Amino acid sequence: MATPASTSARPAREASANAYWSANIRLIAFCLAIWFAVSFGLGILLRPALSGIMIGGVDLGFWFAQQGSIYTFIALIFFYAARMNRIDREHGVEE
């Protein structure tokens, strides 16, 4: 920030910061929806309804409760980290 700030710099910077933050919030909401769906949804609440679907020797809900939700959690974090790196660069706030 060596250049002197013009009169419009602060509002512009704030607009950019707001855009960055709302992009982040949208991404978080998307990821948490999946986080909720695989564990609380498939693993607990929807299990009785989906008991007919088998993954190997166990039903879908059981598999998500003991295996699938964990794999999804890992994928979600790496997905979020990668997308955030891109969003950081797009808004010029990367390290």
Next chain:
Amino acid sequence: MDQFTLNLLIVGASFALYVGIAVWARAGTTAEFYAAGQGVGPVVNGMATAADWMSAASFISMAGLIAFGGYNNSTFLMGWTGGYVLLALLLAPYLRKFGKFTVPEFIGDRFYSKSARLVAVVCLLVISITYVIGQMVGVGVTFARFLEVSATTGLYIGSALVFIYAVLGGMKGITYTQVAQYIVLIIAYTIPALFISLSLTGNFLPQLGLVGGYAPGGGDVAFMAKLDQVVTELGFTAYTAQTTNMLNMFLVTMSLMIGTAGLPHVIIRFFTVPRVSDARISAGWALVFIALLYTVAPAVGSMARLNLTTTFWPNAIEGNALDGPAITRAAIDSEPRLEWIRNWEETGLLVMEDKNGDGQIQYFNEPAPLAAANTALAAARKALTDAMSAAGVATEGVDLASPAAVTVGGAANADLQALQAAYTGALAARDAALAEATIGGQTLAERGWVGNELTTVNNDIMVLANPEIANLPGWVIALVAAGALAAALSTAAGLLLAISSAISHDLIKGALNPNISEKGELLWARISMALAIALATWLGINPPGFAAQVVALAFGLAAATLFPALMMGIFSKRVTKEGAIVGMLVGLVSTALYIFMYLGWFFVPGTNWLPNTPDAFWFGISPAGFGPVGALLNVVAAYAVSMITKAPPREVVDLVESIRVPRGAGAAQAH
């Protein structure tokens, strides 16, 4: 070489490695002591976080909990992993950008209040101290089982080791020791699991074995279907069945997830990475390393359950359990492959009693009316024999229902007669229950059984005995001992650092003596660490009777106090210091009250207002599931109070804006 020497060698070698790392990674500054100089790479930090997180409970107890709880205990698997998603998305990157050393420090700065910081210190100390007790007990138990020393001696050895690397190296020493401990514990956990999965399902990977076919039966029947069939035949609930209240299962899982994300000793691990983007990805690596154990644990639990059951009912290996006889006491005492049962019987963690005297050990689930009748009978019998002993009547070899049992000095004693009548009444009620209860379509009276004869199976056996059950070589058994110690010690060290940094950095530098020099603070950090270790050792030797219940408290409080406060501090610019303080106190008090109501005031037995049973729970919510409700109350109270108090000052709004963007994280280190 005998097993004891092997255990000593492998555990000794692992300890030497930890000490070597401690000497190499000494801390010279407070930044190194509290946050390892913020120079730990994301993968290395992920591995250290995994060891930090996976405690004695994860390593020793979790598979056993799943083995006996089946699907119902999936709460632990989802709850203790899902929290990392919350950490990566909602807390870790912003707290890393903040760039300081402790959780209370962030709360104090964001809520511009020393009081808020002190409330956070109180929450942190309650959470971390309750949590560390379990680790110290785990160290003692493991030493006692594998190294033939008393649990107390084991605890001293473990504490001395933590003292060396934690006091010397602080976070820096702890980080690199945790990496080594992770490698030891994951190898120790996985090797027996691979062999057991191979023998039961023909599949080397336990994760695939869990959903695969049952190999000894030819592979046509699914492993899980076989397990369900065997346990239901013996009167147990099907392994895959849900038998608990769904709302409660939902809330317990949520409590463990939010609680995990709010645990200070886990959060501070993310202060050690160089950049904000590293904090995000490091949470992913942590979960990868955690998942290596957590996706194996359900396989270990279910396979150990089937192994245990078919050991007692040999016919169940290929057919139906009840088509053949139960295992005989003589076989347990003589067969080399059953040596593990004898070993664990000696520790008292596995207890058998041939109640009907037929020379066999029948392992089954007593139907509820029979279990109640057997409990009543045992109580009546004890009351009678105690009174007989007190009156000087021999109890051995006497028919308790005969007149001889109540004859004192040649005459019948009226008190004893009354107790004898109660005893014979209970006996008749039990026999009636035996004629009613059925296992496999036959009443127990017809079978000649009087009750379950495998009376105690401790959860922890499931992991610790695995290598012996699978007949693996001695060095694997020694490795499991080293792994259990690594799991307990690595978590204890992380907790002790969270405790000592709260004391030296938040209490001493933050409140009592803000002008303390860098050198003085480092000295106090080391002194607090030494004191914290002494306290933890003392609590490990004299564990409060409630050690098992406090886990619910630790997670519930983390979920209801620190997690909401941190989240509101990052995601809201409007929450004020008054709001945050009231919110944390509401979360703390409501959650503690709910837990104490059912488990007793400060866990003192007998002081609970309501019985600790699902019928008495508010909407069926167990004490372990109250965390999310407490968190919600915290948030509602914090927003309500914030609306009627003066908005936070400009510099706090600037702070929130600055932690929301990654740029500039390096500069924040200098302070």
